[in-house]
Amino acid sequence: MNKQHITALTAVNLRYANPQVTDKLRKKGKKGKKLTQSLANQFLFSGLIFLGIYGVTMVLMDFSKMPGFFTYYVALFSLLAFSQGISVIYNVFFESQDLQAYLSLPFRQTEIFLAKSLVVAITILPFVFPMLVVFLLTGFRSGVFLPVTIVISLLLFILILAIVFSLSSLVVFGLTRTKFFHEHKKVVTSLLLVISMVLTVLGIIFMSNQNTQSGLNQLDRVPIHFLLPIYRIASAPLSKTGLVALVSLLAFFLALLLVIKGLILPHLYDQLTSASMAKGESRRLHKTGQNLSQLLRMYNLQLVKDPNLLMQVIASSFLMPVVFIVSFALGGSVKLNHIDPHLIGVVFGVGLALATMTTNATSFISLLISLDQENFNFIQSLPISMSNYLRTKFRLGFAMQLLLSGSLALVGGLVFRLPVIFIVALLLGNSWGTYLLSHRYFARDYRLLLLEWTNVAQLFTRGAGNKGLVFNMFGSLLGSTIVLVLYGIGSMSTYYKLVNLVAVFVLLIGSGLWLRYYQKKFWQTFQ
């Protein structure tokens, strides 16, 4: 491989990873190597911020005495990395619209894909950083010499991610090689979506149910046994068991590499060029007599029906919040079947809070306008009302968002055994929150409009980029927790009527102002 080629390709992909930050830096006069350096620094800086945030959040847990929680976190974030890995690998190798632009140039395929994967991987890394923090804290609390802890933690982190991504690539390349894939591309992509989602969600549910307290430590969970060697590496890296475990892990990774080298690499080029031509079904039944609204609705549905897009959006806007809520907000099982009736307003508030977590920059509602690509400019030239066009889009986006967020709220309500009336309150809060936020993110999509994207993930990191996404998730979680705890305390006090009255007043005034703002600043500009 040619180092200069990889550097140049990485520089290109860094610009693609966050076009808006790139534009901002260009306006500041940065170009060439300085621009690339600034973009790399952004990732480094946000990585350090994430490490700091996770560190502060987790510092109170003494993982050196909690092998159960240690293995739980490793499994949780490995599952997240696995599902993200499937999505990223499929995207980079089979859905990149710019692959053809690279193929004719005298780069090696491995150079092109390495640079692409590298940049996409660093955008995912912050979401799995908690695992690195767990390794660091475990070594530190176990009294391992600090430099050794840092080196071993980094090594373990990279090794585990490499293993997880290798497994993801085996799944992706295995499935896409089948004849079935070439004939039914959409079905196979959907299958990938289902496999990664189901495995992750089942894994989370399974682990959350394995919460029997161990005899040794009343605060710990039952460890996941096959992951205990990783705990030994982190807690006693220089011991005999630690070293044996590390060597075994390395051997396992090397074995996986050999499998990939033998089974995947020899046919990669053929597989990719033929896959990029496998278009799947291109015919559709023509429905006659549809009016404009129906035609626009059908068009918008076609935009979001792409299984790859569904896979990415659901993984980022739905799965990430689930993992974050599970890992940071819940330590064990909670049953709320005897919840105090005074807390119904708080449960409505939980619904609102859940909406702030699930409706984010990666949701359907936040992408729908940009998904038009060049069609958007063309549609403006047609004699149809832009306001109606955008409202049709908004209604579809809101409905999809409501379905996702509402399903999560419903499942949450059932899992925590909330009484029916509380589930209704939770769903109402969630629906209202989703409606309000849908306005925000729809207007944001228009404000940050990007029609020349080549990979849908570029739309996710617009604006504040990855930092914004994680801050939004943390901010929503922390802010909502504080407000809800205070509201809960108020609701349980003797002034509960007054507290609820104030809450209703704040909600109504706040919602009114919110909707008026978006009406005036966004919707009215199209009339």
Added chain:
Amino acid sequence: MIEIKQLSKSYGDKVALNQLNLQINQGEIFGFLGHNGAGKSTTIKTLVSIIEPTSGEIVIDGLDLATHRETIKKKIAYVPDTPDIFLQLTASEYWDLIAVAYEIKEEAKVAKLTELSQLFAMTAHQDETLASFSHGMRQKTILIGALLADPDIWILDEPLQGLDPQAAYDLKAMMQAHADKGKTVIFSTHVLDTAQQLCDNLAILKQGELLYNGSVDTLLESSPGERLEDIYLKMAGRQADNQPTEQTEQLEEISHE
């Protein structure tokens, strides 16, 4: 020299290219003519490694493309039919990428870019993104990239589309100059006048089949008094028309002689 042997490409049941045999000599300008869907772009994309053929072989300067891809790619510069690539990059960044890909030295790159960007009136726009350019300006940016690489083989898919008359005139002159240096130029076009003006040899394709391969002069001699446009349309027929015309059969005989 480029040898295309028994080249076929199918997408499921649809045959895009059927057993194509061609030989393109060094130093000639070779044109692909045909209606939409005739197989011109498929042939070109196969030559530049974007499409893997279903069967057949491409040999360039004695090297098999399937086994010497990296070496052969360095001999070729490609201009795609739609210039909507690398839109997030500025023109300068795009040219930097090309320079690294073709391993062009910094001084040579700067000297050549100064000359080319002046020629194509792009000097003032080199720090703007391709996304902000018109179709013609994107085309010019990619053409500059291809000229920067100064390859042995220059392959252009519908290169004149969207260019202003001055740029089109300059490009045609460059294609001729490139061939005059002993290098090969391959392009596809719908513009028959351009083909007549530039091509030493051409191939007329229809629904993946080769209808004619030979020089423009031979083709014109086959129907004295007729223009290339008339001959082409008689040969290729209307797009939905599958039946070979009498003229087609006659010309196939000539091309196989």
